[in-house]
Amino acid sequence: MHANTNSEIYEIASELMLAGADANNIVKHMFKTKTVEQLRLWGRVLNNIKVNKKGTIVSKITTDEFLQTNATPKDLSGVINYLNSVPNCKMSVLLSEDMKGNVQGSMRSGTDDVDVSSLSCQFGGGGHKKAAGFTIPGKIVADEVWRIED
16 A cells, blocks of 8 residues: 555565465454554544644644553554545654653655655654654643734
């Protein structure tokens, strides 16, 4: 399902299926199986979404939200891809506390002109052009801004 999937990958998948691999079962367990706790956590992620005028989608999850949903940081696996699925999204960022005093950033690019790896490197992280991440010490703090527009 990613850009680096090519005909060679499909040939290998075909060989595995001919050898007895159950593709439907694999897809179900990898992509379509979620616990109630994970769904509740993902609900928080989706509820926390902020979108800026440049097409960047950002969300966050705090330690308190993990505790309230009885979930763990591993339950966030895959949710960044849903954030990045919004039409006209240039990039998405998920900030989450790791319950050890750090903030983890997961980044995805929705277009070829945004390199999230270069952004992630600015925070000591890495990855590749369309998927990257970083970890920095700290915690997420709400900062509400008010302004008056004409």
